[in-house]
Amino acid sequence: MSLIVAGRFTTFPAAEAAAQTLFERGFVEEDVTLFFVNPPGQHSRHALDHSPHVTGAPPLHATTGHGATIGAAAGAVIGAAIFMAFAATLPVVVIAAGVGAYLGLQVGTHLQTRRAHAEHHDRVRREFRNSGVVVAVHVCNDNQLDAAAILREAGGTDLERASGHWRQGRWADFDPTTTPVPLGDLNQQHA
Structure with missing residues (x-):
């Protein structure tokens, strides 16, 4: 060496x-x-390179867990509460809870994924070399x-x-x- x-x-x-x-x-x-x-x-941005340390952000399944769960629960509660406030029938409240859960899931997943991408890029900046000409x-x-x-x-x-x-x-x-x-x-x- x-x-x-x-x-x-x-x-x-x-x-x-x-x-x-x-x-x-x-x-x-x-x-x-x-x-x-x-x-x-x-x-090494190459189709055959599957190293999580080199390519983009972590896979989606590794980043969305808690944010998606919290978003779905909050969306279901908010959706049901809004329609219950107007004395809607039980089927309408259940549908509203489902739609709220779906929308909450989407928002929670998006927010959690953005945070995971930001954390990944911060780690890359700390651990790897900066771009430039090396002598x-x-x-x-x-x-x-x-x-x-x-x-x-x-x-x-x-x-x-x-x-x-x-x-x-x-x-x-x-x-x-x-x-x-x-x-x-x-x-x-x-x-």
Whole structure:
């Protein structure tokens, strides 16, 4: 496994300028690579990819339980109460309760699903890498802080340290869905 330091840039020209600075300060081309990372949740958007951690929000059946039940119960009570207030016959009250339950079910399901989608996207933003151009540098223990400082000075954000396979001048096993390991002190200095 190789030691890798990486930083995120908003544009390719900014990333290329950072790479040029790395070259000027003694890093060789085969130890520096640039690549684009898609926005969180858009990695491997492929019909064969069924990973719940990568694709969109959780499945509908996992998100609608309590909201649908509460909505149906509240709708049934409200529907029955409205028609009972007008002294409707028992069949009309039962039909009103059924219609109210159905409408309440729809509203409850919608609200619960929206909340689950929002929670999912918040989790994605916290756990995955942000979108942008990544400059990754194959380093050793002696020069890892130098590489990180150069990336930070060049405008890099979300600096991270990784252990991975570096092959033929690139980070061969990079996975955008893994949680990055931040370089704490250097990230805080840039903020």
